[in-house]
Structure formats: C-alpha cells, structure tokens
Amino acid sequence: MIIRTFAAGCLLALLVAEGVNAAETSGRAVHAKEMKPGPIAEEGFVPIGGIDQWVTIKGYDRSHPAVLFVHGGPGNPLSPFADAVYGSWKKEFILAQWDQRGAGKTYGRNTPAGDEALTMERMTADGIQVAEHVARRLEKNKVILMGDSWGAALAAHMAKSRPDLFHALVLTSPLLGGRQDLQASHARLKELARQEEDEKTLAALDAIGAPPWKNPRHFSVLRRAVRAYELKRAWPAPPSWWEPAPGYDTLQARTDYTKGEDYSFLQFVGPKGDGMLWKLNLPASGLKLKLPVYFIQGEEDLLTMPAVTKRYFDKIVAPVKEYVLVPRTGHDTNPPIINAQHRILAETIRPSVK
DSSP states (O other): OEEEEOOGGGOOOOOOOOOOOOOOOOSSOOOOEEOSSSSEEEEEEEEETTEEEEEEEEESOTTSOEEEEEOSTTTOOSTTTHHHHHGGGGGTOEEEEEOOTTSHHHHHHSOOOTTOOOOHHHHHHHHHHHHHHHHHHHTOSOEEEEEETHHHHHHHHHHHHOGGGEEEEEEESOOOOHHHHHHHHHHHHHHHHHHTTOHHHHHHHHHHOSSOOSSTHHHHHHHHHHHHHHHTTSOOOOGGGGSOOTTSSSHHHHHHHHHHHHHHHHHHHOTTSOSHHHHOOTGGGOSBOSSOEEEEEETTOSSSOHHHHHHHHHHOBOSSEEEEEETTOOSSOOHHHHHHHHHIIIIIIGGGOO
C-alpha cells in the first residue's frame, strides 16, 4: 500500500487541448465512425444495452494504452470538454469518452421512457459493453478504467464485475453512498459555517436537516454550500475548460446536455429520496478487487471527503493500491487533480501495461 501527497508547487501544469473536432452522426444507429485521418479519431453512436450510446476514441498511436473515462453526475458527460481538459494526453494514451445512458448525446438520441429507471446494474452492464467495444476497436485485451465521483462508483462496479477487462482502476473523489458521504459533508459544512459565522448557510443546512432526504432539492442546497466553501480553499479550473467543443456547441447538443443532466439528477436522488444515490453503498458491494486500484482525492473535497474515502481505501484488498491526496483541490476538476491523474497513469500504470 502506498499513500502519497502531491506538493502544491508541482501542480502548475495546465493541459492544453489538441483540438479534434466532434461531428454528429445521424439517421439509424451506427458503429463509431472515423471522422478524420490519423492514428485513431472515432466518434459516433454504438449499440450498447439495447440503445445507441455516444462513444469517442481518440489518440495519436493505436499501440498506446487506452483509458476509458466514466464521467460523473451521473448526467455530466466529459465528451464536450475532453479535448480542452485531457487533449495533451493523446500523445501517450488513447482516450475513450462515453455519454452514459440518460446523459448528453446518448440522452438526445434516446429520450428515455418514463418507466426506464437508471440503475447501477443496468449502467454497469452498459459500461462493460463500452469497454469491450473500445478494446475490440483497438485490438487490445484490456483498457485502463478511470472514474470520477459518481463515475468512480460506476467504474468500481464495472471492475468488480469484469476485472479481466482492465489493467487498473483509477478512482477520483469516489462517491461511496448517499448516507456515508452526505452525512459527513453536511456535518462538516455546518462546522465551517459556525466557524465563519455564516448564518445564511447555517440556516439553509439546518432547514434541510441531516441526510437522507426525501426532497430532491435538498441535495442541491448541500451542493451549493459545498461549492461556495471549496471556492475559498481550492484552485479553480480555467473557464476555457468548460466551453463545449465544436459539435457539442450547437443548440441541440446544449439542450440535450441540459435535459439529460436534469433527467439523470432526478433519477440519481429520486423524487422521494428513492434514487440511486440512497441505494448506493460501495463498501457493502465488496472490498476485494483483482486489479491495481488508485485513489486520487482532493484534500479540500467537501462532498466526498478524504476522511470518508480513506476509511474505505484502507479496507480494500487489491494486488496494488495507492492513495494520492491532492492539495488545493475540492470535488470539482481542476489543474492539480488533472496533473495528479496524469502522474499516476504515465509514471505508475503505463510502464506496467503490456
């Protein structure tokens, strides 16, 4: 077991987009379509789990290790922003993005039926099919699996189900479950509000009470408080990161993103406190993993707090495990967390990938 803290002075690198334009496919369901010359630059709808789901695969050399990103939210795809945030990684890795069921372009293609609830089981099965598709397109046996927040919980379920598909599992600010994470978050935020004599935030937190909640708006109250207090402690991301890339900046694409985000959020928290968030209990799903596991955790994270994720990490049994604590970082993506992710992938995982 390795525990590492990244020094803030080493976290100055901003990653610059390499600029592969996105293009929408239309008509019937199709396999991912190559959009431009080069080692690999594919994006399109792939039949996954009985519907068409949006998958992109980009990189400069097909022989490089592949990284499958599992986005958070659950309704917040990385694909519109991937070139801006992770573009320079294409020199060393093949990068695969996936708009999950109910999110982004996948949502726009398949407006979900009212009775089609999002479940961890269904989305885990989807994710495994996506990983198989990426590996097959690249003629590889395995890919590196990387998930953030909700995506970390989903990625962990994927890795437990099919460890043979993945070289390693990289979890950033992993969501363990509504009760574990949000009870600790609510208590810590109240403590900070009292210390700063922030009566407005304290009143808002007292009004919603400690989780679990049956009102879906209560999670939003907590999330606003988290962001407000993390802004005082964490290094923000450049605004340019969150400008959608070409192909994701159309009115239709922006509408699909927003509607998918709203749909997924309600599925996540549930209209009466009965969504995936409250059913999630990652530690209870098993503590043994058959592949290397790396945790990357923001030191200032007030949603999935270090004290909570470290307790879970300590109980995990894996061939290799490492916990990286990143200063000046909250729950949201910023330059220090991207730099820490890159170091783990490039310096620790990549040399062992055959």
